Amino acid sequence: xxxxxxxxxxxxxxxxxxxxxxxxxxxxxxxxxxxxxxxxxxxxxxxxxxxxxxxxxxxxxxxxxxxxxxxxxxxxxxxxxxxxxxxxxxxxxxxxxxxxxxxxxxxxxxxxxxxxxxxxxxxxxxxxxxxxxxxxxxxxxxxxxxxxxxxxxxxxxxxxxxxxxxxxxxxxxxxxxxxxxxxxxxxxxxxxxxxxxxxxxxxxxxxxxxx
Amino acid sequence: xxxxxxxxxxxxxxxxxxxxxxxxxxxxxxxxxxxxxxxxxxxxxxxxxxxxxxxxxxxxxxxxxxxxxxxxxxxxxxxxxxxxxxxxxxxxxxxxxxxxxxxxxxxxxxxxxxxxxxxxxxxxxxxxxxxxxxxxxxxxxxxxxxxxxxxxxxxxxxxxxxxxxxxxxxxxxxxxxxxxxxxxxxxxxxxxxxxxxxxxxxxxxxxxxxx
Numbered sequence: 001x002x003x004x005x006x007x008x009x010x011x012x013x014x015x016x017x018x019x020x021x022x023x024x025x026x027x028x029x030x031x032x033x034x035x036x037x038x039x040x041x042x043x044x045x046x047x048x049x050x051x052x053x054x055x056x057x058x059x060x061x062x063x064x065x066x067x068x069x070x071x072x073x074x075x076x077x078x079x080x081x082x083x084x085x086x087x088x089x090x091x092x093x094x095x096x097x098x099x100x101x102x103x104x105x106x107x108x109x110x111x112x113x114x115x116x117x118x119x120x121x122x123x124x125x126x127x128x129x130x131x132x133x134x135x136x137x138x139x140x141x142x143x144x145x146x147x148x149x150x151x152x153x154x155x156x157x158x159x160x161x162x163x164x165x166x167x168x169x170x171x172x173x174x175x176x177x178x179x180x181x182x183x184x185x186x187x188x189x190x191x192x193x194x195x196x197x198x199x200x201x202x203x204x205x206x207x208x209x210x211x
Numbered sequence: 212x213x214x215x216x217x218x219x220x221x222x223x224x225x226x227x228x229x230x231x232x233x234x235x236x237x238x239x240x241x242x243x244x245x246x247x248x249x250x251x252x253x254x255x256x257x258x259x260x261x262x263x264x265x266x267x268x269x270x271x272x273x274x275x276x277x278x279x280x281x282x283x284x285x286x287x288x289x290x291x292x293x294x295x296x297x298x299x300x301x302x303x304x305x306x307x308x309x310x311x312x313x314x315x316x317x318x319x320x321x322x323x324x325x326x327x328x329x330x331x332x333x334x335x336x337x338x339x340x341x342x343x344x345x346x347x348x349x350x351x352x353x354x355x356x357x358x359x360x361x362x363x364x365x366x367x368x369x370x371x372x373x374x375x376x377x378x379x380x381x382x383x384x385x386x387x388x389x390x391x392x393x394x395x396x397x398x399x400x401x402x403x404x405x406x407x408x409x410x411x412x413x414x415x416x417x418x419x420x421x422x
Binding site for chain 2 (some may be wrong): 172174205207210
C-alpha cells in the first residue's frame with residue numbers, strides 16, 4: 001500500500017499569492033519583477049515577458065502568484081512595508097511624543113518619494129494600484145492610523161498634548177494631514193517642496209496639540 | 212474703394228479658447244459639452260461626436276475652441292470657479308475669521324463632491340486634467356492660497372489667532388490640510404465621511420491657531 005499523496009504545506013501570504021510560504025524564491029521574484037516593471041512598465045509587460053526577462057518559466061512564477069496583479073500587489077506591499085518600518089522605528093524611540101510626531105512627516109514623505117518614484121518617474125504599478133484601489137493600500141492606511149493613535153495617546157499620557165478634544169477626533173484630523181504626504185499622487189505634486197511643506201504641517205499639528 | 216477687411220474683435224479667454232469674447236454661444240457650448248462628456252466620457256468622444264450631439268457644426272465649435280482639450284479646460288475652469296465662488300462668499304461674510312475658516316472645509320468638500328462626481332462617478336475630464344496637469348488646476352490652487360491667507364490675516368488682525376509663527380508657515384500648513392478635500396482623487400476616497408473628516412481637520416486647524 002502506497003502512502004497517500006501529501007499536499008505540500010501552502011498558505012496564502014497575500015492577495016493572489018500561493019505556493020510555499022517563506023520561500024526565498026518568492027522574494028527574489030518580487031524584487032526582480034519590481035526592477036523589470038520600473039524599467040519596462042507594469043501595464044505593458046505580461047507575465048511571460050517577465051518570466052523570460054528574469055530567467056524563469058511562466059509556470060514557475062504561477063506557482064507563487066496567480067496573476068500579474070498579485071505580483072504587483074506584492075511589490076506595493078513591499079514598498080509600503082518599507083515605509084511603515086521607518087515610521088515604526090520612529091514611534092519606538094524614547095523621545096517625546098511631539099518630537100516623534102514631528103519626524104513622522106518628513107520621514108513619510110521622503111520614504112514615499114524614494115520608493116514610489118525613481119528619477120522622478122512614478123512607478124506605474126502605483127498608478128494602477130491607486131486607480132484600482134488595491135488591497136495593499138488599505139493595510140497601509142490602517143498602519144498610518146495606528147501610528148497616529150499610538151503617538152497621540154503617548155503624548156496625552158505624558159501630559160504633552162491637550163486632552164479636551166475627543167481622542168477620535170484628534171486622530172482623524174491628524175490622519176488627514178498625513179495624506180498629502182502619504183498618497184503617491186499628492187506627493188508627486190510637491191516633490192520640490194517636501195521639506196518646507198512637511199515642516200509647516202507638522203508645526204501646525206503640534207500647535208494644535210498644545211495643552 | 213471698399214473698406215479694408217476688419218478682423219473681428221477677438222481675445223483669448225482661456226487656454227486654447229479663441230473667437231468672440233462674452234459670446235453666449237461659448238457658455239452654451241461649454242454647458243452642453245459638460246453634459247455630453249459626463250454621459251459619454253471625455254476620452255471616448257471626438258469634437259465631431261460632440262458637435263453632432265449638440266447640433267452644431269464642427270467648424271462652428273472650432274471658432275471658439277482650438278481643441279477638445281480646450282473645451283475640457285473650459286469645463287474644469289467652470290467647475291472650479293463655481294467652487295471658488297462659494298468660498299469667496301464665505302470669506303466675505305461679516306463673522307469671525309475662525310467661523311469662516313471652519314466653514315471653508317465642508318463647503319470645499321461638498322462643492323467638490325457635487326461638481327466632480329455625478330452619482331458617485333468621477334467625471335473623466337477631471338481624471339485627465341489631474342493626470343495631464345492642466346492649467347485650470349493651477350489657477351484654482353492659487354485661489355485656495357488667497358482664501359487661506361485672507362482668513363489668516365483677518366484673524367490675526369482681529370486678535371483671534373496667534374501671531375508668533377511666521378505667516379507664510381501658517382498659511383502653507385493650512386493649505387496642505389485643504390488638499391485632501393480639494394483634490395478630486397483624494398475626495399473620491401472619502402465621499403462617505405466628508406462631514407466628520409472636514410470637522411476634524413477644521414477643528415485641528417483652529418486649535419493650532421489659538422493665541
